[in-house]
Amino acid sequence: MADTSPPRSERRLALFDASGFIFRAYHAIPPLTTSKGVPTNAVLGFTRMVLKALQELKPTHVALAFDKSGRVERQKIDPTYKANRKAPPEDLTPQFPLIRKVGDVLNLASLDAEGWEADDVIGTLAMQAKAEGFQVLVVTSDKDFMQIVDEDITLFDPAKNKRMGIADVQEKMGILPKQVRDFLALVGDAVDNVAKVPGVGDKTAVELLHQFGDVETLLARVEEVKKPKIRAALESHRESLVRAKQLVTFNTGLPLGVKLDDLIRRAPDATRARDLFTELEFFALLRDLPAEEPAARPDVAPLSVTTTLVTTEAELKAMADAAKAAGTLTLVPAFEGMPFAAPLVGLGVALPDGTTRYVPLRHQQLGATQVPVAAFTAAMKDVLADAAVKKGGHDLKALTLVLANEGLTLEGAHDDVELLSYLLNPSRREHALEDLARERLRSELPALPASVGGKKGRALADHGPDEVAAAYAVRADAARRLAPELWKELELGGLAELARTLELPLLPVLARMEREGVKLDVTELGRTSERVDVEVKAKEAECHQAAGHVFNLGSNPQLAQVLYEEQKLPILKRGKTGPSTDQEVLEKLAEEHDSVLARALIEYRGLSKLKSTYLDTLPTLVAKDGRIHTTYHQAATATGRLSSSDPNLQNIPIRSELGREIRRAFVAEAGHQLVSADYSQVELRLLAHIAEDPVLIEAFRNDEDIHSRTAAEIFGVDPKDVDREQRRVAKTVNFGIAYGLSAHGLSTRLGISQENARDVIERYFTRYAGIRQYLEDTVEKARKVGYVETLYGRRRLMGDLLSKNRGVAQAAERAAINMPIQGTAADLMKKAMLSVDAALREQKLKTRVLLQVHDELLFEAPDAEVDAVKALAVKSMASVAELKVPLKVDVGAGKSWADAH
């Protein structure tokens, strides 16, 4: 036995009734083709079933069994066997070879035997495996297989996710597994053209088998059959009954010539599987492919391990020339800390000829040979600024910023593998180079120094060049190798244009915004903080007073104890870990149960939240230039939006008075103003456009108060007669509709009954019929193709839509509804940013873009440019797309962010 075999006792062979599933999948899944028209419904159903069953059963050995001219041998017994079967439908035939191909890339053995059916192949293998001590799992939905069930052979129906052993067969059929063939012979099979004994149905067959055991005994003692009609039928159908039993009995002695060790389960060939699934457009399945495969493919060269240190100006120049000649250059900077402030310690380089370099620049180690930074910048300036030399790497925005610190401009950002991977699957949490290399190059990257990313260890610059050269150079090489593969997939998914014309051009714009930063009036913020500190302490004391003792207001378990055990207030909502104490609950407790504690807590929470998150934190993040430099993440959200962190400047308060006060601390330099331009109702406008809803389109074309108009539609009144309550309801519906709003959600939000909420939603959909249609179509299409997309082709893979867990599937539906809207808004804003940035540069204005908050851009403009910038921003943003509705942009200016609104 081969060493690779698991211990005997743990060996499990899964045998798939592949041929059976092909037909089942074909009929279970509605017609489906790739964008090129290749039918794939059976392939998809089959593939899903196999992957699911493998996950469920975790077999050690696997085989797929197929029919091969399957009726030939049985027709020797009875020429009419399956004679009335029609040829497979014409859109199924081309799927047979594709299914074999799926088995191939999943590294699963496919077995068949000329003239025999999959049943016989499985029967043979099952017996063989049983004899060798295997547990056998037959994956099938066909009841005929019950005949081979025994202590070691179990059936598994992936459709029902159910296993079937001896006891299950007995319970279901009322007979032993080995009697199943007798049963089938007695009752016949119209579909397969197996003759039955007339007058013998399921019940009679079972009775007969109880009495006689099997067909042979029954025929030998037929005179003992009590009912004359049945007896006569049996006597006159002797031959056909014997034949029927032969037909339904599996042949378990085929000469397959396969050793069970050949069936050891192997990991899928991830690369080929990815290619095939991409070709078949099984995007939802792509995500579930395993990240690694055991064997390295021989056609992929190992990642470069020999790295040349570049320590002379001549070598630098040679490197720059080589890059210029080839037109590409892949770079990974060695730095630590924030990219907008970090000095460049070194630079990993990969050249298109497959060689790698490391340029040490600021290693502190004694005796480290390195070129002076000035010589480096002089030698590299041109090639870095040459857009014709395409730059590659991982997170080129960080590279751009770090180089900018050295006075270097990076142009031609093109192969950012983080960004490219993000566009392929924006739902993915991370696009770490380590992971991409593992998945797509089957290589482990050497570890970076512990100080980078983590906090411990020596500073990066205290490492010698030799210690880190390989790590950075190999990273550059990995990025260089990944880029072509990622571009190929982008082309296949129709995403390459989005990458080339939107995301990659945006990258330097974001870099400039981060580098610019926004000025914070720390003194002003400090004053506010001191004042709030007093208020927070007062509220805290009030809470302790109300509780009768001191406790940690920040601890929800402690708070829950006080509220629900000591004060015996009713538990209105529960979370996973215990009773909830969130704002909604507190408000109810304050209102309906007149809880002094709840009332004080609400105020405490509001104050302490703003204090800890903003007032106390923002000042610590002010850089030496007196400004705050956020980091924008271009590869973070599932919809295509940007996100912001360190600090997050996209959730600075605005709704409360204290919130606005915090915004007052974001100010313009002397002689400048902040200009804010934001899209009005952009998502609702996009919904109108995408859904092509005539009523909503008309409302926006007339620049109506959209919430009043909606209220008028819902409540059947004239827009001018809409009252405040009606408008409030309509506003909530308008906001919620693109999020997959439910009656329950609307009722809790508005404090109305669920019936009432249902009625409101129903009226809404009646008046805005296009919206309902759009929502339904979006989910339906997403289920079929596995993704949703924006107006500009940005895609989000949506695997969970087919989840068996209804909650998960419904959440995925809501996300699917929302993404095209939110994502298209994000696309538009990104286009607007490109347009605005280009216009500002072209007109050589001193105004800078500082912040983006999803539907708002914040500029810092010299006083003299304010009016021009207002006009420029409105024009650029509003004309970024020609839609069925106008895009409206509101704009304002002032000394602070609050004043600009």
Place this chain on the structure above:
DNA sequence: GTCACGACGTAC
């Protein structure tokens, strides 16, 4: 001390 997680709350 660090980490992961959940609860909560801020924004659009």
Place this chain on the structure above:
DNA sequence: GACGTACGTCGTGACA
């Protein structure tokens, strides 16, 4: 569970 997308703070409990 019940309305989508993010990120940050705090408390908690596991682990070192």
